[in-house]
Amino acid sequence: MSRLIPMIGNSASIQNVFQLIEKIADSDSTVLITGESGTGKELIARSIHSLSHRKHESFIAINCAAIPADLLESELFGHVRGAFTGAIQNKAGRFELADGGTIFLDEIGDLAPLLQVKLLRVLQERSFEPVGGTKSIHVDVRVIAATNKNLTELVKKNLFREDLYYRLNVIPIEVPPLRERKEDIPLLLDHYIKTLNIRKNKKIQGVTDQALSALINYPWPGNIRELENLVERMVILKGEGVIDYADLPQPYRSSSSHPAEVSHAMLEPFVPHFQFPESGIDFNSVVDQFENHLLLMALEKTKWNRNQAAQLLGINRTTLVEKLKKKGLKPATSVVSQPKPQHHISSVLPDRTHQINIPQPDQNLEI
Ligand SMILES: Nc1ncnc2c1ncn2[C@@H]1O[C@H](COP(=O)(O)OP(=O)(O)O)[C@@H](O)[C@H]1O
Ligand SMILES: [Mg+2]
Known part of the structure; x- marks a missing residue:
């Protein structure tokens, strides 16, 4: 059964966003959605997934700002048994769970530097090692990232890697704030x-x-x-x-x-x-x-x-x-x-x- 998520909007700016979504949904390209909090970034990410050929596979959302950096690495990439205290068995990360589908990396501007490096490699090679592991895991995942921060500013301040920024910003979608529509x-x-x-x-x-x-x-x-x-x-x-x-x-x-x-x-x-x-x-x-x-x-x-x-x-x-x-x-x-x-x-x-x-x-x- 499928449910309908309506995205409402008649303004030229949001109509442009709707057209863009329809155009790029099936392309598998990485998308970077920027806009203030509450403008609909996550809804747009879900829409893209639901209009793509991946729609019957998983859509996995993860908020990079909500999880401390050391836990986030294992959340994203998984860990092997014994990797750290409490790692009593192998655990698959979000990238592995999203295999075949879409991963939505929310608040990407808050990603710690070490994880930025690791993410860059996933975007380049679609492979990564779980925490404590040596064997690479290969995944087929569409990446959609979002942020309410100005990433180019973060790049200038050396808080966000420039190479990662360009890898993410393949298809930029800017969602206008409500007061501008x-x-x-x-x-x-x-x-x-x-x-x-x-x-x-x-x-x-x-x-x-x-x-x-x-x-x-x-x-x-x-x-x-x-x-x-x-x-x-x-x-x-x-x-x-x-x-x-x-x-x-x-x-x-x-x-x-x-x-x-x-x-x-x-x-x-x-x-x-x-x-x-x-x-x-x-x-x-x-x-x-x-x-x-x-x-x-x-x-x-x-x-x-x-x-x-x-x-x-x-x-x-x-x-x-x-x-x-x-x-x-x-x-x-x-x-x-x-x-x-x-x-x-x-x-x-x-x-x-x-x-x-x-x-x-x-x-x-x-x-
Ligand atoms: N164009 C839209 N039409 C109807 N509801 C929307 C639209 N855009 C966003 N919403 C709703 O507004 C709320 C916030 O959207 P969300 O995607 O979580 O924003 P963000 O991720 O940018 O913070 C959600 O309940 C979402 O369903
Ligand atoms: Mg959000």
């Missing part, structure tokens, strides 16, 4: 509300526009994992009805997304001489805020006369009104007396969500 947020919310309703036997119908706009503005440092956990929490706590802004835990109620709190002063830093920060910017959100700033300037100048403001901005009145509605911008005083109409998230979603469904074999081993 905000258009996927409504799709993911919808997906997780539906699946968690079923799993937890609840009846959440969606989220209000105001809650949605707060969630779209939120930076999601924990990416999709954080979104999934938040939805689970809200589905359980609320149980039924529509999730509103007031239902969101505090960190998700960003001031910029709350109409009552959108202020001129907040946007001031973006004009007139924007200084590009060293750390870079979130392009869409800066442009969005700059647009808000211009709209608010025109509206304040005209005491919120939309006709005159539209003229000042050189846009149609209907365009202005649509923008204000979409952004939830209102004169500060009218917000309290005019509650926003509630729209369910499902009503704002396209009928068809773009996703790839990957058949998943049952035989997945993981430590």
